[in-house]
Amino acid sequence: xxxxxxxxxxxxxxxxxxxxxxxxxxxxxxxxxxxxxxxxxxxxxxxxxxxxxxxxxxxxxxxxxxxxxxxxxxxxxxxxxxxxxxxxxxxxxxxxxxxxxxxxxxxxxxxxxxxxxxxxxxxxxxxxxxxxxxxxxxxxxxxxxxxxxxxxxxxxxxxxxxxxxxxxxxxxxxxxxxxxxxxxxxxxxxxxxxxxxxxxxxxxxxxxxxxxxxxxxxxxxxxxxxxxxxxxxxxxxxxxxxxxxxxxxxxxxxxxxxxxxxxxxxxxxxxxxxxxxxxxxxxxxxxxxxxxxxxxxxxxxxxxxxxxxxxxxxxxxxxxxxxxxxxxxxxxxxxxxxxxxxxxxxxxxxxxxxxxxxxxxxxxxxxxxxxxxxxxxxxxxxx
Amino acid sequence: xxxxxxxxxxxxxxxxxxxxxxxxxxxxxxxxxxxxxxxxxxxxxxxxxxxxxxxxxxxxxxxxxxxxxxxxxxxxxxxxxxxxxxxxxxxxxxxxxxxxxxxxxxxxxxxxxxxxxxxxxxxxxxxxxxxxxxxxxxxxxxxxxxxxxxxxxxxxxxxxxxxxxxxxxxxxxxxxxxxxxxxxxxxxxxxxxxxxxxxxxxxxxxxxxxxxxxxxxxxxxxxxxxxxxxxxxxxxxxxxxxxxxxxxxxxxxxxxxxxxxxxxxxxxxxxxxxxxxxxxxxxxxxxxxxxxxxxxxxxxxxxxxxxxxxxxxxxxxxxxxxxxxxxxxxxxxxxxxxxxxxxxxxxxxxxxxxxxxxxxxxxxxxxxxxxxxxxxxxxxxxxx
Numbered sequence: 197x198x199x200x201x202x203x204x205x206x207x208x209x210x211x212x213x214x215x216x217x218x219x220x221x222x223x224x225x226x227x228x229x230x231x232x233x234x235x236x237x238x239x240x241x242x243x244x245x246x247x248x249x250x251x252x253x254x255x256x257x258x259x260x261x262x263x264x265x266x267x268x269x270x271x272x273x274x275x276x277x278x279x280x281x282x283x284x285x286x287x288x289x290x291x292x293x294x295x296x297x298x299x300x301x302x303x304x305x306x307x308x309x310x311x312x313x314x315x316x317x318x319x320x321x322x323x324x325x326x327x328x329x330x331x332x333x334x335x336x337x338x339x340x341x342x343x344x345x346x347x348x349x350x351x352x353x354x355x356x357x358x359x360x361x362x363x364x365x366x367x368x369x370x371x372x373x374x375x376x377x378x379x380x381x382x383x384x385x386x387x388x389x390x391x392x393x394x395x396x397x398x399x400x401x402x403x404x405x406x407x408x409x410x411x412x413x414x415x416x417x418x419x420x421x422x423x424x425x426x427x428x429x430x431x432x433x434x435x436x437x438x439x440x441x442x443x444x445x446x447x448x449x450x451x452x453x454x455x456x457x458x459x460x461x462x463x464x465x466x467x468x469x470x471x472x473x474x475x476x477x478x479x480x481x482x483x484x485x486x487x488x489x490x491x492x493x494x495x496x497x498x499x500x501x502x503x504x505x506x507x508x509x510x511x512x513x514x515x516x517x518x519x520x521x522x523x524x525x526x527x528x529x530x531x532x533x534x535x536x537x538x539x540x541x542x543x544x545x546x547x548x549x550x551x552x553x554x555x556x557x558x559x560x561x562x563x564x565x566x567x568x569x570x571x572x573x574x575x576x577x578x579x
Numbered sequence: 580x581x582x583x584x585x586x587x588x589x590x591x592x593x594x595x596x597x598x599x600x601x602x603x604x605x606x607x608x609x610x611x612x613x614x615x616x617x618x619x620x621x622x623x624x625x626x627x628x629x630x631x632x633x634x635x636x637x638x639x640x641x642x643x644x645x646x647x648x649x650x651x652x653x654x655x656x657x658x659x660x661x662x663x664x665x666x667x668x669x670x671x672x673x674x675x676x677x678x679x680x681x682x683x684x685x686x687x688x689x690x691x692x693x694x695x696x697x698x699x700x701x702x703x704x705x706x707x708x709x710x711x712x713x714x715x716x717x718x719x720x721x722x723x724x725x726x727x728x729x730x731x732x733x734x735x736x737x738x739x740x741x742x743x744x745x746x747x748x749x750x751x752x753x754x755x756x757x758x759x760x761x762x763x764x765x766x767x768x769x770x771x772x773x774x775x776x777x778x779x780x781x782x783x784x785x786x787x788x789x790x791x792x793x794x795x796x797x798x799x800x801x802x803x804x805x806x807x808x809x810x811x812x813x814x815x816x817x818x819x820x821x822x823x824x825x826x827x828x829x830x831x832x833x834x835x836x837x838x839x840x841x842x843x844x845x846x847x848x849x850x851x852x853x854x855x856x857x858x859x860x861x862x863x864x865x866x867x868x869x870x871x872x873x874x875x876x877x878x879x880x881x882x883x884x885x886x887x888x889x890x891x892x893x894x895x896x897x898x899x900x901x902x903x904x905x906x907x908x909x910x911x912x913x914x915x916x917x918x919x920x921x922x923x924x925x926x927x928x929x930x931x932x933x934x935x936x937x938x939x940x941x942x943x944x945x946x947x948x949x950x951x952x953x954x955x956x957x958x959x960x961x962x963x
Contacts, residue, residue, distance in 0.1 A: 206901065206948035209911050215903065222786040222903060222912060400825050402607035440785055443911045447832040447947060516590070518597060518606050526593050526828045527606060562832060563590035 204262070204377055205446045211439060212257030224254045226436045247424050251432035255393075255407070255439045262376040262442075263389045263409035267416035269423050270407055270435060274372065274392025275300050276428035277406025279308070281368055281388050282339070283422045284415065287313030289336040292365075294321035296549050298345045299538035301370065305339070321351040322482065328359055337366040340386075343373055343486065346498045346533045346557045347550060348473040350482030353489050357385025366415075372396070372524070377449055379490040382411045393430075395524025395559075396495070398441040399448050403434045448526060448562055452495035455568065456560035460497045462569055468506055468576040470554070472499045495561075496523055498533070501554040501576075507532060509575065510556065516563065516571040523559030528568055531557040588647065588762060589831040595643045595824055610821045611635045632809050636817040640824050641792075645801075647761040647827075648774050650794035652801025654808045655820060659757065659777025660685055661813035662791030666753065666775060668807050672698025675719040679706040679736065680934060681729025683755070683777075684923035691925070703930075706736040707867065713744055722751040728758050728867065731883045731918040731942040732935060733858045735867025738874055742770020751800075757781070757909070762834045763877040767796045780909025781880070783826045784833050788819045833911065833947060837880025840953065841945040845882045847954050853891055853961055855939075858883040880945045881908060883918075889938035892917060896941070898960035901952055908944035913953055915943045 202210070213224055227250045232242045242248045252270050260268035271277040278301055285291060293305055295318040305316045319330045321340055338360060342351040353369065360367040369381040372392045381389045391397060393405030406428075410416050423429065430438065453476075460474035475486040476493030486493070501507060511519055517530040521537045531537050534553045538546060546552070560568070586594065596608030611634055616627040627633050637655055644653035656662040663686055670676070678690065680703040690701045704715040706725045716723075723745055727736040738754065745752040753773040754766035760781045766774050776782060778790035793808075795801035808814060815823070838861070845859035860871040861878030871878055886892045896904045902913040906921045916922055919931055919938045926936070945953060 202901075203949035203952055206952040209946060209948045210901070214912065220905070222905060222907075222910065222914075400607065400828060402825065440787065443785060444829045444833065444947070447836050448829060451832050516586075516594070520604075520606065525606065527597055529606075561593055562829070563593045564587040567586050567590040 207261055208377075208445050209443050211254060211442065212261055213254050224251060224436070224439065226432050227251045228432050245432070246427050246429055249429075249432055249435070251435040251439075252430050255430065255435045255442070258439060258442055259376075259391070259407045259409045263371075263382050264376075264380050265382050265389065265409035265411045266413050267420070268407060268409045269419055270393070270405060270430035270438070271423070272406065272428045272430055273404040274390075274394055274406040275304065277390050277392070277408050278304060278370065280406075280419065280422055280426060280428060281390050281408050282309065282314075282337075283426070284366055284388070284418060285309075285314050285336050288334060290315045290317065290332050290334045291337045291339055292317050292319055292327055292330045292335060293339040294341060294344055294349070294351065295319065296344045296347045296349060296551060297341045298370070299540040301339075301341075302538075303540040320349075321356075322349045324352060324355045324359065327356065328363075331363055331365070335363070335365055337368060339368045339370075341370045341373070343475055343482070343494065345373065346473070346531075346537065346555060348475060348480070348482070348498065350475070350486045352485055353381055353384040353386055360387065361385065373494050373496055374490055375445060375449060376409075377445060378492045378494060382409065384489055387412065387415060393438050394522065396449060397445060397524075398438050399445065399524060399526060400437075400441055401518075401522065401525035401527060401529070403437045403441075405430050405434055405438045449492075449495060451562045452560050453492050455562065455565040456495040456497055456558075457493065458565045459558065459560055459568060459572065463497075463499050463572070466573075466576055468502055470500045470502045472497060474498075496557065496559045498555055498557040500552065501556065504552075504554045506576070507554060507556070509577070513575040513577075514571055516568060517558070523557070525559065526562050528561035528563060529559040531559070533557050591646065592830050593828050595827055596639050599639060608636065608639050608821070608824065610817050612817050630817070631812050631814055634814075634817050634820070636820045636824075637815060640815070640820040643824065643827060644792050645794055648756070648794040649761075649765050649767045650774065650796050650801070651798040652805065653792055653794040654801075654804050655778070655815040655823070656791035656793070656808070657813045657815055658789045659775075659779055659791040660689060662775050662777075662793050664689060665804065665807050665811060665813060666773065666793055667694050667699060668811065669803060670699050670721055673719060674699055674721045675717055676701040676722050676724055677712060677715045677720055678703050678724040679726045679729055680704060681706070681732045681734045682726050683730045684918070684925045686724075686755070687923075688925040705734070706741065707734040709737060709740045709744060712741060716748055716750070720748070720750060722753055724753045724755070726755040726758070727764075728860055728871070728879060728881065730758065730881075731858075731923065731940065733860055733865070733867075733881060733883060735860055735870045737870055738766055738769040738771060745772075746770070758881055759875055759877070759879050760830060760834060762831050763838070763879060764875040767794070769874055772796050772800065778823055779907065781834065781837070782830065782909075783823055784830065784910055785826060786907060786910035786912060786914075788822050790815050790819055790823050834877065834880070836947045837945055838877040840947070840950040841880045841882050842878065843950050844943065844945050844953060844957070848882065848884050848957065851958075851961055853887050853963075854884050855887055856885040881942065882945060883940060883942045886939045886941065892939045892941055895957075895960045899956055900959075901948065901956040902943070908942070910944065911947045913944060913946035913948060915941055918942050
């Protein structure tokens with residue numbers, strides 16, 4: 197049946213391919229072969245696993261369908277996807293990026309891209325005029341996260357897409373926090389949607405994966421060429437696990453989002469917490485802008501403790517959340533951004549952005565929220 | 580953190596294995612493929628010697644299953660039938676079992692065609708009727724095996740009453756909890772001694788592995804099952820143990836959705852003119868409705884229905900597009916079967932007919948797709 201007409205919950209379960217055409221198996225086989233027989237010397241649909249593999253094709257087709265794009269690509273990690281997407285730029289080009297973004301992307305933009313002759317300017321991406329005034333004659337792209345990580349700044353995606361079209365810049369969005377279930381950037385005019393599939397899409401903290409979806413077939417061809425030439429492809433087993441994770445995305449994300457909303461509210465009322473960043477809160481600064489382009493607040497929030505000394509107590513006392521970088525798992529994951537997810541960013545830069553030592557990011561899992569709250573409350577008892 | 584009994588079931592499911600690998604702090608517990616283990620010295624063991632006897636990944640799964648069902652010990656097998664077969668090996672020639680007549684065909688087959696020859700006799704009975712069960716008990720009877728809800732007609736047995744009966748008569752009460760899982764029904768709390776699962780179904784939930792489990796309430800019985808598991812060796816391999824652990828993390832969410840969608844599908848099917856009967860314990864006029872409300876926390880995701888003719892059933896199977904016509908159940912994808920020819924094909928035709936498992940009966944495992952897509956597929960397939 198035509199997948200494009202199905203509702204998201206159904207699409208997640210069935211994806212592009214839900215039956216093995218040879219055996220009728222309800223699950224696409226894990227195709228481990230590195231190479232494929234060429235009958236009479238002629239290649240069939242597949243010739244070599246780096247160039248194409250049925251297990252990977254399943255997940256690539258799935259992300260294209262979910263993002264409403266034409267083509268999808270799967271990589272060995274989220275950073276492999278970010279790097280591969282940015283291979284659409286060349287030496288001499290200029291890229292505009294938000295000042296607060298995931299530490300790994302920040303490291304890539306400030307060290308790897310300059311080595312390849314690509315300049316990067318960091319701007320406050322909540323300000324469209326600021327973005328526009330950063331454009332130079334050699335600007336070729338705008339790279340975004342919204343909500344940003346970890347300060348939850350919201351960028352107007354339609355506005356940026358419009359600037360991109362008018363000024364002929366490619367627009368990239370890291371859509372990891374929202375997933376295509378909550379935010380579909382290609383529909384809003386963004387050119388390239390990028391995911392760390394390690395997070396909500398995989399959802400079980402047991403694989404690394406990156407994904408890209410694009411609507412424009414010409415961009416798709418260029419990315420395909422680069423993926424095959426560079427070879428940072430997702431392995432068949434991880435492709436299977438990722439496709440398996442995607443099947444339960446809706447039930448997981450809905451539950452996690454409900455839990456996050458509850459915790460955000462309670463954290464905001466807690467005396468040891470100075471501030472909570474979560475798009476679902478009534479007084480969240482970017483609320484209207486966020487909900488004009490996304491169908492939910494997501495399941496990640498961050499909060500600032502009133503005292504930096506409280507961080508140590510919190511990290512020592514918590515029993516339930518995993519204290520680690522990463523997010524989007526069924527298990528609640530708590531990150532001390534300063535020392536973990538954003539460790540790659542120098543202290544002075546972090547301070548100037550307002551990413552202080554007392555900032556905690558919480559990726560809320562699907563445990564019972566009362567268990568999570570009891571645990572957090574215990575951890576917040578610092579005097 | 581290690582599985583902590585102060586947490587709710589939902590949280591315990593998610594937290595399985597978290598913090599258990601102390602060396603690395605890995606959030607997802609490792610897969611231990613090693614077949615054997617080095618001994619520190621003669622007569623010394625790390626606790627693991629040979630993977631059939633014990634494997635760290637399987638141990639984690641087994642402990643989690645025991646805790647979820649509220650048992651003292653659980654054992655994981657290579658399929659649901661391997662779990663049942665190992666359980667039947669507990670009995671001796673000359674023993675007798677009383678079993679539900681509304682029962683998975685594979686269980687019927689192994690009892691009727693294999694264990695009967697080995698001297699383990701069995702009698703099938705309507706286990707929704709406690710008096711009929713009492714009448715079927717003979718001096719050699721050692722255990723009562725109940726599926727509730729039944730397969731495929733979803734009859735509901737009163738586990739509390741049957742537990743009392745078994746205690747009084749000195750019988751083991753065995754409950755196949757495949758259809759409901761410990762999220763919705765915990766038979767050991769209701770008086771059962773043993774729970775058996777085809778973990779291939781809801782526990783795994785993705786139609787991508789075969790697994791079975793036995794859970795014993797009593798530690799001695801658990802030890803006996805471990806002896807049988809180790810002696811006969813139908814163990815679940817470490818990769819599948821890990822995949823099953825991964826599945827358990829979303830079990831509560833999946834069951835919630837399966838129940839909600841099955842309820843909506845059952846209601847919609849009931850009003851269709853080509854359908855003569857719908858079997859779902861969540862329907863108010865289902866004979867086991869109030870009993871289900873008492874002993875379960877949900878009615879599950881299985882719905883059976885009867886069409887006006889076998890031809891009509893075949894036409895529906897042919898026209899379904901989203902729902903796969905395939906054996907098995909409990910996955911995220913909706914599956915439908917024709918029990919008379921598939922899952923219950925090994926039950927003699929006359930017996931099947933008596934039970935009402937005819938060729939116009941279909942059994943639907945409602946998946947977690949959008950419920951309106953599932954209903955739309957059924958409605959288009961039912962169009963004449």
